[in-house]
Amino acid sequence: MPATDPRVAAYAAQILTDIDDSIAEGALPASVRTFTDLHTYCDANDFLTDAGVPFDGTPTGLDLTVTVQDEVTRLLQAAGRPWCSYGTCRYPGHDHTTTQAHDGSELPEPAPMHCTDCGRPAHYDTKLGDYRHDDPAAPDCFLIHR
Numbered sequence: 001m002p003a004t005d006p007r008v009a010a011y012a013a014q015i016l017t018d019i020d021d022s023i024a025e026g027a028l029p030a031s032v033r034t035f036t037d038l039h040t041y042c043d044a045n046d047f048l049t050d051a052g053v054p055f056d057g058t059p060t061g062l063d064l065t066v067t068v069q070d071e072v073t074r075l076l077q078a079a080g081r082p083w084c085s086y087g088t089c090r091y092p093g094h095d096h097t098t099t100q101a102h103d104g105s106e107l108p109e110p111a112p113m114h115c116t117d118c119g120r121p122a123h124y125d126t127k128l129g130d131y132r133h134d135d136p137a138a139p140d141c142f143l144i145h146r
């Protein structure tokens with residue numbers, strides 16, 4: 001393997017800035033933790049194009065693209081990176097609330113959702129069509145797996 005292309009860090013940093021802008025605008029949820037996750041919510045290749053990552057269809061170009069994607073994933077998984085939760089989420093496709101009480105009855109007001117299995121804060125993601133723990137690093141439980 002050749003030494004890592006010095007442009008990789010710059011491309012990845014630019015893409016992370018763009019991702020953070022999208023999260024701030026509510027275009028992406030703060031729960032994304034891998035480059036592949038981005039594809040669920042948008043055309044993730046646009047981030048590569050916008051950052052100027054050259055794509056010429058050659059094996060070298062493809063290698064560079066994959067290396068940049070891996071670096072973006074590494075940055076997204078950095079410890080301390082905030083995730084969205086009730087009250088902070090700006091993504092309209094997330095519902096961090098529930099109107100169902102633990103005993104199955106209807107609550108008078110929507111309340112912050114908690115996983116009914118493990119009790120961790122949770123949300124419904126309309127793009128995934130599934131429930132997720134707010135903390136992307138939370139271990140899988142009986143109800144929620146990534």
Ligand SMILES: [Zn+2]
Pocket residue numbers: 029030031084085089090091094096123
């Ligand atoms: Zn959210």
Ligand SMILES: [Zn+2]
Pocket residue numbers: 115116117118119120133140141142143144
């Ligand atoms: Zn759970």
